[in-house]
Amino acid sequence: MSLFVKKFGGTSLATLDHIKRVAEKIIKARDQGDDVVVVVSAMGHETDRLATLAKEIGANDSNLHREVDVLLSTGEQVTTALLTMTLIKMGCQAKSYTGGQVSITTNTVHTKARILDINVDKLQADIAKGTIAVVAGFQGVDENQNITTIGRGGSDTTAAALASVLGADECQIYTDVEGVFTTDPRVVEGARCLSRNTFEEMLELASLGSRVLHSRAVEIASKYKVPIRVLSTFSDAEGTLITNEDNETMEKPIISGIAFTRDEAKLTVLGVPDIPGVAAQILGPVSDANVEVDMIVQNVAADKSTDFTFTVRREDYDAAMKILNKVANDVGAREVSGDNKIAKLSLVGVGMRSHAGVASKMFQVLFDESINIQMISTSEIKISVVVAEKYIELAVRALHSAFDLDKD
Amino acid sequence: MSLFVKKFGGTSLATLDHIKRVAEKIIKARDQGDDVVVVVSAMGHETDRLATLAKEIGANDSNLHREVDVLLSTGEQVTTALLTMTLIKMGCQAKSYTGGQVSITTNTVHTKARILDINVDKLQADIAKGTIAVVAGFQGVDENQNITTIGRGGSDTTAAALASVLGADECQIYTDVEGVFTTDPRVVEGARCLSRNTFEEMLELASLGSRVLHSRAVEIASKYKVPIRVLSTFSDAEGTLITNEDNETMEKPIISGIAFTRDEAKLTVLGVPDIPGVAAQILGPVSDANVEVDMIVQNVAADKSTDFTFTVRREDYDAAMKILNKVANDVGAREVSGDNKIAKLSLVGVGMRSHAGVASKMFQVLFDESINIQMISTSEIKISVVVAEKYIELAVRALHSAFDLDKD
Numbered sequence: 001m002s003l004f005v006k007k008f009g010g011t012s013l014a015t016l017d018h019i020k021r022v023a024e025k026i027i028k029a030r031d032q033g034d035d036v037v038v039v040v041s042a043m044g045h046e047t048d049r050l051a052t053l054a055k056e057i058g059a060n061d062s063n064l065h066r067e068v069d070v071l072l073s074t075g076e077q078v079t080t081a082l083l084t085m086t087l088i089k090m091g092c093q094a095k096s097y098t099g100g101q102v103s104i105t106t107n108t109v110h111t112k113a114r115i116l117d118i119n120v121d122k123l124q125a126d127i128a129k130g131t132i133a134v135v136a137g138f139q140g141v142d143e144n145q146n147i148t149t150i151g152r153g154g155s156d157t158t159a160a161a162l163a164s165v166l167g168a169d170e171c172q173i174y175t176d177v178e179g180v181f182t183t184d185p186r187v188v189e190g191a192r193c194l195s196r197n198t199f200e201e202m203l204e205l206a207s208l209g210s211r212v213l214h215s216r217a218v219e220i221a222s223k224y225k226v227p228i229r230v231l232s233t234f235s236d237a238e239g240t241l242i243t244n245e246d247n248e249t250m251e252k253p254i255i256s257g258i259a260f261t262r263d264e265a266k267l268t269v270l271g272v273p274d275i276p277g278v279a280a281q282i283l284g285p286v287s288d289a290n291v292e293v294d295m296i297v298q299n300v301a302a303d304k305s306t307d308f309t310f311t312v313r314r315e316d317y318d319a320a321m322k323i324l325n326k327v328a329n330d331v332g333a334r335e336v337s338g339d340n341k342i343a344k345l346s347l348v349g350v351g352m353r354s355h356a357g358v359a360s361k362m363f364q365v366l367f368d369e370s371i372n373i374q375m376i377s378t379s380e381i382k383i384s385v386v387v388a389e390k391y392i393e394l395a396v397r398a399l400h401s402a403f404d405l406d407k408d
Numbered sequence: 409m410s411l412f413v414k415k416f417g418g419t420s421l422a423t424l425d426h427i428k429r430v431a432e433k434i435i436k437a438r439d440q441g442d443d444v445v446v447v448v449s450a451m452g453h454e455t456d457r458l459a460t461l462a463k464e465i466g467a468n469d470s471n472l473h474r475e476v477d478v479l480l481s482t483g484e485q486v487t488t489a490l491l492t493m494t495l496i497k498m499g500c501q502a503k504s505y506t507g508g509q510v511s512i513t514t515n516t517v518h519t520k521a522r523i524l525d526i527n528v529d530k531l532q533a534d535i536a537k538g539t540i541a542v543v544a545g546f547q548g549v550d551e552n553q554n555i556t557t558i559g560r561g562g563s564d565t566t567a568a569a570l571a572s573v574l575g576a577d578e579c580q581i582y583t584d585v586e587g588v589f590t591t592d593p594r595v596v597e598g599a600r601c602l603s604r605n606t607f608e609e610m611l612e613l614a615s616l617g618s619r620v621l622h623s624r625a626v627e628i629a630s631k632y633k634v635p636i637r638v639l640s641t642f643s644d645a646e647g648t649l650i651t652n653e654d655n656e657t658m659e660k661p662i663i664s665g666i667a668f669t670r671d672e673a674k675l676t677v678l679g680v681p682d683i684p685g686v687a688a689q690i691l692g693p694v695s696d697a698n699v700e701v702d703m704i705v706q707n708v709a710a711d712k713s714t715d716f717t718f719t720v721r722r723e724d725y726d727a728a729m730k731i732l733n734k735v736a737n738d739v740g741a742r743e744v745s746g747d748n749k750i751a752k753l754s755l756v757g758v759g760m761r762s763h764a765g766v767a768s769k770m771f772q773v774l775f776d777e778s779i780n781i782q783m784i785s786t787s788e789i790k791i792s793v794v795v796a797e798k799y800i801e802l803a804v805r806a807l808h809s810a811f812d813l814d815k816d
Binding site: 016050053054056057058059061063064066067068070071073074077078080081082084085086088089095096098100101145146147 | 424458461462464465466467469471472474475476478479481482485486488489490492493494496497503504506508509553554555
């Protein structure tokens with residue numbers, strides 16, 4: 001008998017018919033003798049609908065963020081109730097929980113909170129009684145019972161966190177695709193679904209814009225060694241199992257996949273005095289404004305000054321630019337420039353560690369297509385480049401083919 | 409400086425433009441130096457939309473009622489967030505509260521819970537700081553933090569309860585009509601808005617189907633001596649002030665208004681043995697099923713047996729009939745009959761106390777229109793009759809005119 005945390009996303013819960021199908025999946029697992037705890041997102045485009053209302057009022061002001069969380073959290077609450085009713089109607093014992101009711105405690109950074117603690121008493125009591133707990137994803141409460149949300153895609157994170165504290169055998173993320181692909185099938189026809197993947201690779205793929213799984217979910221599952229399975233609500237295929245590298249087959253492919261993301265922007269502070277602490281002085285205020293910084297590149301100094309470039313999500317570009325203009329003045333930099341029409345692409349693969357020449361091959365492929373590389377950043381298992389947004393599909397297709405990702 | 413609890417209903421909050429208008433009304437009161445605590449209903453037809461989803465799943469089963477409350481309570485939560493954001497955007501300090509956050513504790517009768525206690529600490533701290541608290545109406549939590557709702561029209565009750573525990577100067581119920589009318593203006597053209605009314609009269613009018621105010625709200629306000637004002641969100645008219653009789657002018661009109669309600673059903677147990685305790689034996693199981701019983705009539709016994717009739721809301725008719733068929737057998741009654749095509753009409757007025765002949769005039773008017781009276785029930789300040797539903801408009805118009813309610 002295994003314990004599964006099953007998370008269903010908005011497209012899997014878009015209508016009452018969808019919800020019924022989800023309930024059938026849950027009951028099927030139960031009938032096979034397994035225990036199930038369920039995490040749900042909001043129905044279909046409900047979060048978007050609510051966010052649009054907030055936007056119309058002008059809720060990007062941070063002093064409105066407490067209320068934005070009160071608003072958005074209703075989306076998941078609705079789904080927990082509807083799915084729980086459906087399960088009860090189909091003969092199960094089931095019970096819904098808001099983030100607050102199941103004691104998912106977070107910090108107070110509204111709209112981007114972090115989970116601090118989960119009390120599993122109620123859930124374990126439910127499991128012992130054979131009651132299926134249906135938990136609202138994406139939300140929690142701070143220590144004063146203010147409602148918080150943990151950022152877009154946060155239901156994956158809720159699921160991984162619950163699977164970790166409950167010691168689940170698998171955290172199963174149900175979505176509308178078959179699993180994790182070598183790259184986006186909408187861009188590359190030959191993209192394949194991977195049967196297995198490592199946390200490390202998945203972390204790079206997720207954080208780099210492969211949309212099937214939220215990177216924080218992977219981080220948590222990796223830390224607590226809970227396997228994640230990404231699979232489709234609409235088929236019975238096995239999906240992609242994501243585990244520690246140890247469990248994998250011996251011979252690894254060099255590259256597992258190509259992730260890319262379009263909604264990027266870069267900012268450069270030019271002529272920064274090359275003195276210790278200046279990077280922190282620049283990034284501190286950006287981070288204080290809760291703008292997530294992604295790639296950071298700094299070249300060696302020439303003439304006692306250096307250029308400092310980093311990327312942010314495109315929606316944060318204006319806020320970051322405003323902060324930088326002030327900061328640049330404070331640190332005595334020459335000027336600030338930026339570009340919000342860029343995209344990022346990454347080759348990811350644990351096999352890269354033991355194979356030289358991946359980077360040079362990648363750069364050659366892009367050169368052959370006359371694509372200019374604006375930034376480069378590497379880690380042990382990935383190479384990322386920033387290019388002009390208009391080249392992104394071309395770059396992904398060329399690399400997918402050059403690295404034989406379309407072949408099994 | 410006064411403290412007002414202002415409650416806004418769904419039609420007053422149907423769109424973001426409506427919400428802005430409501431925010432302006434609140435700010436206007438604040439600018440006049442008064443303290444305000446706000447209670448809101450769900451936007452427009454949101455509760456109906458959610459209830460329809462629940463109904464499609466089949467949520468009339470009582471074992472689904474916990475989840476129905478989880479579902480329905482989101483409607484008010486959305487409105488608190490949107491109104492609070494709007495107030496902050498317009499320069500106010502404001503903060504939203506769910507029923508649970510403001511500690512509105514209820515019993516656990518899901519979908520029809522009763523308020524047991526309210527902790528006013530947070531609200532009083534907000535008032536002291538000049539922060540406008542925006543509280544979700546209609547909802548609370550039980551002692552185990554399960555979400556409860558207190559029945560349709562429950563936001564009025566929330567407002568009256570808050571006004572009472574806060575010792576507010578007035579509980580102001582904003583709606584889409586000008587105030588309390590002598591009867592429904594859609595049925596009688598000459599219906600007039602009353603400038604004042606007593607709790608007693610309002611209690612009869614509210615419980616008898618005059619839709620502007622929930623009877624539980626009136627009960628609470630009357631008990632704690634908090635004046636209620638019913639007024640329109642869409643005008644600046646004074647509305648109707650509802651207070652204790654003492655505050656009224658000396659000479660009272662005999663009749664204040666005519667209430668009526670269409671969605672009624674009656675059930676009769678025929679040939680009930682006339683022994684002590686039999687009424688309790690019949691009504692006990694009905695009440696246990698949380699079916700609200702309204703009029704109860706029992707005639708004097710003939711042949712050691714009697715007939716026992718009562719009315720319920722039409723939606724509860726089938727459930728009540730099912731229970732009665734079993735109970736009739738248990739108590740040795742002859743048979744059960746019923747009619748779910750009836751309507752109820754009541755003349756209400758505190759002046760009735762000192763004037764004889766109101767009942768006989770009422771019955772004469774109905775006789776003149778050839779309307780058969782099926783049941784009669786009276787109290788000190790009201791006379792209610794049950795008639796076939798098809799006669800209800802005719803009956804109301806005839807009585808409104810006969811008792812000069814169209815004249816000031």
